[in-house]
Amino acid sequence: MTDATSTRFAPSGEPVRVWDIWVRLFHWSLVASISTAAVTGFILGAQYIALHIASGLIAMALVAARIVWGFLGPTHARFRDFLRKPAEILSHLTGGDTGRHLGHNPAGGLMMLGLMAVVGLLAHTGLAGLGGAMKTGPFLSLPYAIGEAGLELHEVLALLLLVMILAHVVAAILESRRSHENLARSMVTGIKESRPGDHPSHLARAYPRLALLVIAILAGAIAVSLRQNTHAPAFAPVVELDEIFAEECTACHLAYHPSLLSAVEWREIMGGLDEHFGEDASLDSETNARITEWLISHDASTAQTRPAHQFAGAREDPTGSITETRAWADLHESLSERTFFRAPIYSKSNCSACHADAETGWFSPFQIRISKETPR
Structure with missing residues (x-):
């Protein structure tokens, strides 16, 4: 079998090793990591965010x-x-380039560069x-x-990546038919x-040794960067922040953090305690x-948390109900209604059943x- 360093002199019809083991491992590992990131990002809920982040970081490391x-x-x-060069890419796309490229053709090379760039931006x-x-x-x-x-740009780029991957797959199929060779198989066998x-x-x-050294140095630098400032500032539970609030409110329900509602909503609640959701x-x-x-x-406008920013907008008809806000609905849109009324959750307002840090x-x-259903 001819080595990849001597493809120029390979006799016609002889097998040539085009893709080395590292290129093939990169390709299929990237397919796996992006697929995992796509499923956890578009289909599964927020409880899979750790897996989503891990698969994204793996994809970034593979590209590097x-x-x-x-x-x-x-x-x-x-x-x-x-x-x-652009002229060669255009010639290939318009049929002016009749020769065959053992490696990536000009259009495939451009697509590969684009995919790597989008993964890095993601x-x-x-x-x-x-x-x-x-x-x-x-x-x-x-x-x-x-x-x-x-985050908004991340979602746009994720959709763009899916479109590019679809275009890449279609192009590989068409090129395989045009050139009468199975390009996917060659990326398996090399x-x-x-x-x-x-x-x-x-x-x-x-x-390979120099490449391994450079990759190890990059991996170390990335690891150090990711470990720096990786934890958010500590947030104390409400019961530790205000003794009077905790004493009066936790007797009946979870002590909701003040950053979950706007000042208008809190005034509405505190002004109507004589009819507080059916109770005096x-x-x-x-x-x-x-x-x-x-x-x-300490209302939503004072906190630098994502829930606070999403709950900050006051409604025209404030009710004081957190679960009736648009922000709450958006944050829980991936969950079915049934989830909130089964044991041990029982209610949309029982935040601590699924959020370990609800009181913060x-x-x-x-x-x-997400709590699993238990027998009643």
Whole structure:
């Protein structure tokens, strides 16, 4: 079998090893990590965010390793073997280029570069959103607005990546039919058959040890970066923040953090305690005023958490019910109505049944555990 460094001289019809083991491992590992990220991001709920983040970071690491191998790998792994000038790409797309490329053709090379770029942007916008909006990870010092913009851009890029992957798959099928070779199989075996008229390649020697050293250095730098400032500031439960509020409110229900409602909503609640969701929860005027002042001074506009920002907008007809807000509905849209009325949850207002940090108002996605149904 002919080695990848001598494809220029391979006799017609002889098997040629085009894709080395590292290129193939990169390709299929990237397929697996992106598939996992897509399923956990588009289909599964927030409780799978840790797996989503892990798969995204793996995809980013794979792209970084592939970039290194693009400079230090063998002939067809090199960027110079498949990154072509615009004129050559256009010629290939319009049928002017009749020769066959053993490695990536000009259009395939451009697509590969685009896919790698989008994966890299996805990783960075995801980390920006995780830091700015959720105050977790290496970018937790980013302003909330930048984090939220990062999450929105992350969703757009994710959709773009799916479209690009679909286009890549369709193009591979069409090219396989046009060239009468199974491109997907060659990415498994690494083997193609040499043919007359194949484009000659710029022969290159691989430097695996140097590549491994560079990748190890990059991995270490990334690991150190990801470990820095990875935890959000500690948020104390409400019961530890205000003794009077805790004493009066926890007697009947969860002590909801003041950052979950706007000042308008809290005034509505505290002004109607004589008919508090079907119960008389009236307080003496001094205690009522004291709790009202505390709630308003710690309302949604004062906290840098994602739930606070989403609950900050006052409604035209405030009811004081957290579960009737648009923000609550958006945050729980992936769950069925039945989920909230089965044991041990029983109610939409029983936040602590699924959120371990409910009383802190933080509602970290890493603290979500949807309770399993238990016999009544």
